[in-house]
Amino acid sequence: MSVKAKKMFGQNFLKDSSVLHRIIQSMPENSTNELIEIGPGLGDLTQWLLQKRGVVAYEVDRDLCAYLNERFAKERKAKDFTLHQGDVLAIWDQQGSLSATRYDVVANLPYYIATAIILRALNDTQCQSLRVMVQREVAQKFAAKPKEKNFGSLGILAHTLGTVEILFDVPPSAFEPPPKVVSSVLWIQKQREFVGENGVFENGQMHHAFEQYLKTAFCAPRKRWLKNLSSQYDKTLLASLLETHSLSLDVRAHEIDTATHHHLFKQLTKVNDYVRNEQQQQQRLQQQP
Numbered sequence: 001m002s003v004k005a006k007k008m009f010g011q012n013f014l015k016d017s018s019v020l021h022r023i024i025q026s027m028p029e030n031s032t033n034e035l036i037e038i039g040p041g042l043g044d045l046t047q048w049l050l051q052k053r054g055v056v057a058y059e060v061d062r063d064l065c066a067y068l069n070e071r072f073a074k075e076r077k078a079k080d081f082t083l084h085q086g087d088v089l090a091i092w093d094q095q096g097s098l099s100a101t102r103y104d105v106v107a108n109l110p111y112y113i114a115t116a117i118i119l120r121a122l123n124d125t126q127c128q129s130l131r132v133m134v135q136r137e138v139a140q141k142f143a144a145k146p147k148e149k150n151f152g153s154l155g156i157l158a159h160t161l162g163t164v165e166i167l168f169d170v171p172p173s174a175f176e177p178p179p180k181v182v183s184s185v186l187w188i189q190k191q192r193e194f195v196g197e198n199g200v201f202e203n204g205q206m207h208h209a210f211e212q213y214l215k216t217a218f219c220a221p222r223k224r225w226l227k228n229l230s231s232q233y234d235k236t237l238l239a240s241l242l243e244t245h246s247l248s249l250d251v252r253a254h255e256i257d258t259a260t261h262h263h264l265f266k267q268l269t270k271v272n273d274y275v276r277n278e279q280q281q282q283q284r285l286q287q288q289p
Contacts, residue, residue, distance in 0.1 A: 013041045014108045014133065016174035023185060024048045026131060026167055027106065033128050034103035038088050038117060039110055040064075043071050046081070049106060054080045056099070058088040089116060097126045108133040111179070115154070118142065122161055122188070130188045131167070139166050139184035146257040152221070153214035159258045162191035213265045217253040225253045233268060241267055 014020065023045065031053075040046045040057045041064065049055050050072075059065050065085045075081035084091065092098060105121055114134040121127045137150075142158045143166050144150035158164045167185040172178035219228050226238045226249055239249055245260055256264070 012108075012111075012175040012177060012179045014045060014170075014174060015176050016170075019170050019174045020045055020048050022168060023106065023131060023133075024052065026185070026187065027052060027104075031104060034099050034101050036098055036103045036105050036107075038105060038107040040068060040083075041108065043068050045106070045108060046072065050075055050080060054082075056082045056084070056103075058084045058086070058091065058098070060085070060087050089113065089120060092120050092124070097124050099126050102126055102128050104128055105130045105132060107131075111135050111138075111181075114138055118186075118188070119154075119157070122157060128190050130186065132186050133170065133183050134186055135179075136169060136182045136184040139186040142186055142188065147255050149254070151254040152218045153211070156214060156258045156261055157211075158188055160262070161188070163187075163189045209269065210265050213268070214261070217261070221252065221254060223252070224249070225251050225256060228253065229268075233271070237271060 035049060035053055035055050037046055037049060037055055037057045040055075040059055046055055046057060046068070055075075057068070059068065062085060065083060068083055069076065072081045072083075076083070088098070103126055105127060109117055109132050111134065114132070115138055118130060118132065118134070121130055140150045141152060141154045143164045144152070144155040145159075155164070165187045167187050170183040170185065172180065172182065175183075216232060217225055217228055226235065226242065229238050241264055242249055242251065245263070247256065247260075253261075
């Protein structure tokens with residue numbers, strides 16, 4: 001059965017065996033977590049993963065699903081390989097998680113939805129780690145550290161949960177068809193539970209308000225943090241917070257480390273809660289006869 005890459009699904013099949021070997025070598029030997037592969041393509045990485053442990057795969061392309069079911073018929077019969085057909089992001093929306101148990105993601109992700117998949121996995125408390133092939137620029141944003149030009153909301157979200165590392169780069173020639181960009185294998189290892197910690201998590205998931213804070217703080221990277229946040233908060237309050245943390249009024253969001261962003265968000269949230277309570281109290285007083 002012959003299957004060609006489809007541009008609509010952003011398919012670039014990883015064929016280089018040396019790259020596949022390096023990915024497998026980077027995996028821990030003793031993990032008992034379920035192994036999930038997103039976008040298995042022609043199954044070349046799947047074949048290597050099955051030598052480690054059972055694989056649960058998610059593939060949107062019906063033609064590839066037929067091919068994979070045929071290629072891994074023996075493994076399916078032995079229940080070592082399970083394939084789900086459909087849009088993995090839609091499945092996440094429906095189920096809340098890709099698994100009822102803890103799992104690791106190892107995958108060559110389609111470029112056009114790689115960031116969305118990583119963010120969803122970070123927000124899935126069952127996901128313990130990711131080893132994913134993505135566009136190098138995307139990997140650099142997740143792995144960036146404070147004061148680096150690529151440091152932003154993606155880096156903060158990833159570093160909040162654990163360690164982040166770019167394992168190695170992969171040239172276009174390793175794929176069929178070859179993409180127009182260099183790829184990287186990104187590793188994110190979650191280290192601890194952050195439920196309720198610093199107020200950035202709620203019910204085990206990233207607080208929506210913290211994501212909105214980051215979006216505002218980094219909305220104009222070249223502008224000052226104070227300027228970006230002044231669209232929502234009083235400048236005097238913002239200046240006072242910067243002074244409390246010994247930060248310059250001219251500091252940019254990418255120059256502030258992850259922990260400090262957490263503290264700034266927490267303090268701004270307290271101010272919002274105070275103002276909201278005051279407004280509610282005033283409304284109650286006005287309603288009294």
